[in-house]
Amino acid sequence: MLSSLEFPDLWHYAAMAAVVFGAAVAQGVGGVGFAMFAAPVAAMFFPQLAPGPLLTLGGFISLLTALRERAAIDWPAVSYALAGRAVGTLIAIYAMARFAPQALGVLFACMILAAVALSVAGLKFSATPGRVSGAGVASGIMGTMTSVGAPPIAIVLQHAAPPRLRATLGMVLFLGSIFSLAMLALADRYTGYHAGLALSLAPFLLAGFAVSSRLRTLLPPRAVRGVLLVACAMGAVGVLVKSFWVH
Known part of the structure; x- marks a missing residue:
């Protein structure tokens, strides 16, 4: 596992690129999935990707997803979600400065798994x-x-x-990622190194998004919901892995 500020060698970089590509395909098809797929792998093998570079790349592909179906954006839902996200970001920055984030990560991951289970139950x-x-x-x-x-x-x-799900969620995640990155930068947890690493991986993200444009029309609404719930569960498990693997 590489240290958090060590630039990857060729093989590690290729592995990062593959992860970013696959995560971009998942995000483009279901509206979610980028960080859920990439974060657990980053926690185990590429710690320099989380959270800043993944937030950067995730915010970018979220914007692309939203713009692709921009007519379907539910702006009232975006405003409500962003108001909450701003509060949550400030809470997170405070918690990261004062407390070990493991406990909160585990708590929220368990809550997400419970919500997925209830959704599957009807x-x-x-x-x-x-x-x-x-x-x-x-x-x-x-x-x-x-x-x-x-x-x-x-x-x-x-x-x-x-379309409404992907576009609305994409806009929320894009705007929310900007605020999160700004707060991380103020806390000295997001630097030029992290931005440069994200920029170097952007071509692979764009390639994955292009592939998703062909795949998204092939899935019916019920299948998209299934993909979404699976992705949410994977994301929660990923947070648990990150919490216990890294700490």
Whole structure:
């Protein structure tokens, strides 16, 4: 495993590129999946990717996802989620400065797994303003601390039509990632090194997104929801892996 500020050699870089490509395909098809797929691998093998570079790349592909289906963006839901995300980000920065983030990461991961289980069992979460805002708070905390911020909002929006789901979630994650990165930079946890590493991996992200453009139309709404729930579960498990592997 590389140290957090060591630039990867060719083989490690190739492995990073493959992870970014696969995660971009997942994100482009289901609206979520980038950090959920990439964060657990980064926690185990590429610690320099999390959280800053993954937030950068994840924010970029989230913007691409939102713009591709921009007519379907639910702007009221975006505003409610972002209000919550701002609060959650501030909580996360405070927690990272004062406490070990492991406990909060484990708590939120378990909550996401419980929500996925309830969704599979047939319970519907209606996207009320309060629930979307609450999901935004959880997203801000998880996203800033672990780079995996999509599951809380995805759970609340899971019954939306696929274009609305992908576009709305993409815009929330893009704007939320900007705020999270700004706060990380102020806390000296996001530097030029991290930005440069993310930029060097951007071509592989774009390639994965291009592939997803062909695949997304092949999946019916029910399949997209299934992909979303699986991705959320994987993201939660990834947070658990990150918490116990790194600490």
